Amino acid sequence: MVGRDGERTRLSAFVRAPDGQALVLRGEAGVGKSTLLDLAARLAAEDGQLVVRATGVEAESGLPHAGLHQLLYPLLPDAGRPDGPSGHTDPSSHTDRSGRPDQHRPDQHRPDQHRPGAPGLNATARAAFDAVFGRPDGPPPPVMALGIAVLDLLSWTASEGRPLLLVLDDGQWLDEASAEVCGFVGRRLAGRPGVKLLVAVRADTASRFDTAALPEAPVGALADADATRLLDLHHPELGRQVRGLVLEQAGGNPLALLELPAHLVGGPGDRAAQDLLGLHGVPLPRRIQEVYAARLARLGDTVRAELLRGALDGAAARPGDGPAPVARYRMREVDEAVACGLLVVEPATGEPAFRHPLVRSSVVQLATPDQRRSAHRVLAQLHREYPERRAIHLAAATVDPEEGVAADLEAAARSATRRGGARMAVSWLTRAAELSETRVDRSRRLGEAAYVAGQADHLGRARSLALAAAPGTDESPAAVLADSYLALYREGEVRATHRRIVAAVERLRDSPDRPGRHDRYDRHDQFDHRHRPDRPDEVLDRLVSLLLAVSQYAGNGATWQRTHEVLASLGDLATERAWMYGSTWSDVLRHGAGWSRRVELAASAGLEDQDPWDVTRLAVSAYHLDVLSPLRPYLERVVDRELDTGAMSSGIVMLHLVLLDQLALGQWDAAERTGHRALALATERGHGLFAHQTRAYLAQLAAVRGRTAEARELQAAVDAWARPRGVEFLTQIADAVGATAALGAGDYETAFLHAIGITAPGAFRPYAYQASRTLLDLVEAALHTGRAEQARAHALAARDAGLPDLSPRLALITHGALAMTAEDDTKAAAHYARAQTHPAAERFPFELARIRLAHGIGIRRLHGAAAARLPLTQAARAFDRLGAPAWAARAHAELRAAGVAPRAPAPAPLPLTWQERRVAELAAGGLTNKEIGEQMRLSPRTVGAHLYRAFPKLGITTRAALRDALTRISDPTPTP
Known part of the structure; x- marks a missing residue:
């Protein structure tokens, strides 16, 4: 090894460090990354460490968790449960016809196999591995759950007394699901001694490790x-x-x-x-490929055919020790290729392997289409027990329509969808449609591909697939679905979209050829919504769900009444879920009674078995009924998986729901981070509706925090976009923002005008979902502007409409409004007591603090200062904790009037690490991430990761605010 003294020193320190850590080697093809990995592996082995090696395979980059299986495979047999089945821990205990270990058997090397006496993994980790590697037809665990399981496995392995080094070559070819888990694990190794992760990636090829925020070491050209x-x-x-x-x-x-x-x-x-x-x-890798191509051209046809099969099956360039998790094609009689330097013979196994990934690329590029198809046919037979691997080769090997192949591809697509591979599923469904023997099957598979593409945010592709499913018409169900997604999410078009979906639903309802017309399923089986592609009326269900979403965004009575008429006309074809959404998304005051318990039951009935878009719809119902919190942990677990696998629409909706729950619970800093993440994603993807919806939620957050100028700026942007389009869901939020911001600023007349823009006092406008949510705003604004009678009428209307029975939040604010407007002190005290002792009162700290503030003001005026101190103190502390300075100032003023001296605020602690502080200081000085990286010897990505963690700690969201935020920190800079 020549000219790599610096890299050798760093790797030696990395391998021998006692603490867990991760490192990414980044460089162009051929620069020597694999040689450096060999060095690290050898040093670790000499040090007595357990070394596990894996290689990213381009042919498997579309298979969810394929790379992770390869990396963890050697560790799983020893990590089983003590009470599990004995299994077969010896790789040679089963053999195939050639005498090699039968590595097709799905029961071999699963996590429920164990070493006698080993403590094994906990049940959660075993379930995660079993879902990914043992039951490919089951739902995959989210990135966080699987990442935690991997961390447990690695820690358990290292706890056996032998440190562990994971070595991953060609990380740029790792499938997305595996790369995300590796990134998750790598960022959390710091507190786990004995475990290290070393990854090599190409600098000129995009990969998930580009944004993994792991420490990096560049590997450059030789001097x-x-x-x-x-x-x-x-x-x-x-x-x-x-x-x-x-x-x-x-x-x-x-x-x-x-x-x-x-x-x-x-x-x-x-x-x-x-x-x-x-x-x-010409780029250097291409030049080297030309060199390899010249050698290949001199080989015989038989040898080149063997090389082609090995290349297409992803035979690793430098395989690790031990058996492979999946059988690979064994290249035979290839001595000629070894002699000319295209292959090497691995000493440990005696098997030929490609000298470099560029050799594989050259082999594939030099082959003719017929030669590639022939090789794929052989490999499809080899992987006959692995549907997804078989699908890759079947799709490439088949030319003419063949129903058996199309069915295999469709089955693989369903498996990929459940395992987080939506993009690959669309490709396989499209190919299955091309190979279908009948027009009906072709249209059905293209329609399914269009739907999955729409859910994965490939709206343009979804439309083209939908049109292909029914050529010559723009009104097929698939085409209407694709076009409506595009019109709603990109443009916010609700009026024309609603009419078009209604027409499509009615056509499908009345069609004699509708699938399942004479075989309806029981809609009362309301919570069994696992993915069943053969379920009758699936297309109708999808159209109805989209119709309900459009109606929710339209947010007016005429639209919802027409939608409910359509639902009623469907009879048993309208599922229980459809009625749940139609009732809770429209007007909880008129249709929401009795649904809270059903929503809670649905939320506890196996979310992992439901499609992510079904879970998001259920969570929207939970939000309208103020019972979203139990669903939030699941949403937080799976949102990264949805976003990372391309299901952008579901992912952004999940972020919105997480934000709303954080806002309700008073976790406002976290809500702001969630909102800015959702806004960046929606803007990047061109989702006009989601972008303005996120701005509306951020405006609500700014309003409760007293940032009036920011709230009004966002409110104006949302209103200007939504009002001309008739998106009343957003215009109502804009009016609510105006009312809350004005209340915080003490401008009660403006607050009243905004509040009555949503609903008139003493009534709740039908299908205006903000009418009940802004009850407290309207009552307070009316009281402060001398409209006591209107305030009282509105509070009584809330009581008479049964708001306390609909949701815990509505119960809290209804009793608060009744207390504020009560005709005598006794009734006021009773309602204040009912509000503050409500079992769910603490889940809504902002509303509770406002009620306590009003209670304290009323007590001070009627019974004197001493009696008012407790509720006023509770309100002031809550507003301080929430970060609502305008409301806190009002509460502290009332406390002073009650004779309580103000407390000096405690100095804010310094939350930044030394490195975060230094990066923030350099950024505040105007340096770019690249310039900071050069000065601190960090990669620009690592600099960005430090800033990403520093911003919320400093309470800021932009780079421009760094200087002022750092100035506010009075503590001395800590020693590194």
Whole structure:
């Protein structure tokens, strides 16, 4: 190894460090990353550590968790439960026809197998691994749950007294699901001694490790002197002219320095040199591939066929020790390829392997289409027991329509969807449609592909697939679904979209050829919504769900009345879930009675078995009924998986729901971070509706925090976009923001005008969902502007409409409003007591603090200062804790009037680490992430990760606010 003293030193320190950590080596192809990984593995082995190696495989980059299975496979047999079945822990205990271990058997090396006497993993970790590796037809665990299970497995392995080093080569080819888990694990190794993760990725290929926020070490080209030394060591026979040409063309790349001379010397020198010079300006990996292609062209057809099968099956360039998790094609009689330097023989296994990933690429590119199809047919048979792997090869091997192949691809797509592979599922469904033998099957599979593409946020592709499903018409159910998603989420078009969906539903309802027309399922089986592609009326269900979503955003009585008429006309075809959504999303005051218990039952009935979009719809019902909190842990677990696998629409809705629950519970800093994340995603994806919905929620947050200017700016942007389009769901939020912001600023007349823009005093406008939610705002604004009679009428209307029975939040604010407007002190005290002792009162701290403030003001005026101190103190502390300075100032003023001296605020602690503080200071000075990285010897991505963690600690959201935030910190800079 020449010229790598710095890298050797860093890797030696990394391997021998006692603390857990992760490191990413980044460099161009051929720069020597694999050699450095070999060095680290050897050093770890010499140190007595357990080394587990894996290699990302381009052919498997679309298979969810394929890379993770490869990486964890050697650890799983020893980590089973003591009471589990004995299984087969010996890899050779089953063999295939060739005498090799039968690695197709799904019961081999599963996590329920164990070493006698081993404590094993806990039940949660075992369930996560079993869901991913043992039961491919089950729902996959979210990134966080699986990541925690992996951490438990690694910690358990290291706790056996032997430190562990995980080595991952070609990380850029790792499938997304595996890369996300590796990133999650790598960021959390710091507190787990004995476990380290080392990853190598190409600098010129995008991967999930680009945003994993893991420490990085660049691996660059060799310096000129080192490049010359390496070339002279390996090719001392080169003439001066050829030697200079190689040094110039290689540019310090070690692989090029080793391979280019053989190309020049192996044939006619002048012609080879001209060929090489002709590639000047072509990226170096391409030039090396040309060298390999020239060697391949000299091989016989039989050898090239063997190489092609190995390349397409993802035979690792440098396989690790031990058996592979999945059987690979074994290349036979390839000595000729070994002799010319295309393959190497691994000493540990005696098996041939590709010398470098660029060799594999060259093999595939040089093959003809017929040769590739023939190879895929062989590999499809090899992987006949693995539906997803078989699907990859079947899709590439088949030309003419063949129903059996199409059915296999469809089954693989369903499995991929459940396992977080929506993008791959769309490709397989599309290919299955192409191979369908009948028009009906083709249309059905294209329609399914369109739906999955729509859920995965590929709206343009969803539309093209829908049109292909029913050529010649824009009104097929699939086309209406795709177009309506596009119109709603991108443009916020609710009026025309509603009419079009209604027409499509009615056509499908009345069609004699509708699937399942004479085989209806029981709609009273309300909570069994697992993915069943053969379920009757599935397309109708999807249209109805979208119709309800459009109606919710339209937010007016005429639209909802038409929607309810359509639901009623469907009879038993309208599922229990459809009625739940239609009742709770529309007007809880008129239709929400009795649904809270059913929603809670649905939330406890196996969310993991439901499609993510079904869970989000259920969670929206829970929000309208103020019982969202029990669903939030699940949403937080799966939101990253949805966003990372491309299900952007479901992911953004999940973020909105998490934000709303954080807002209700008073977790406002977290809510702000969630909101800005959702806004960035929605803006990036061109979701106009979601972007403005997020701005509306951020405006609500700014209003309760007393940031009046920010709230009004966001309110104006939302109103200007939503009002012309008739998106009353958002215009109502805009009016509510105006009322709350004005109340916080003490502008009660403006608050009253905004509140009556939602509903008139003494009534609750039908289908105006903010009418009940702004009850307290209207009552307070009316009282402060001398409209006591209207305030009293509105509070009584809330009581008479039964708001306390609909949701815990509505019960709290209804009793608060009745207390504020009570005609005598006794009734007021009773309602204040009922509000403050409500079992769910503490779940809504902002509303509770407002009620306590009003209670304290009333007591002070009627019974004197001493009696008012407790509720006023409770209100002031709550507002301080929440970060609502305008409301806190009002409460502290009342406390002073009650004779309580103000307390000096305690100095804010310094929450930043030394490195976060230094990065923030440099950023405040105007340096870019790249400039900060150069100064601190960090990658720009790592700098960005430090800033991402520092912003919420400082209570800011923009780079421009850094200087003022740092100035407010009075503590001395801590020692690193």
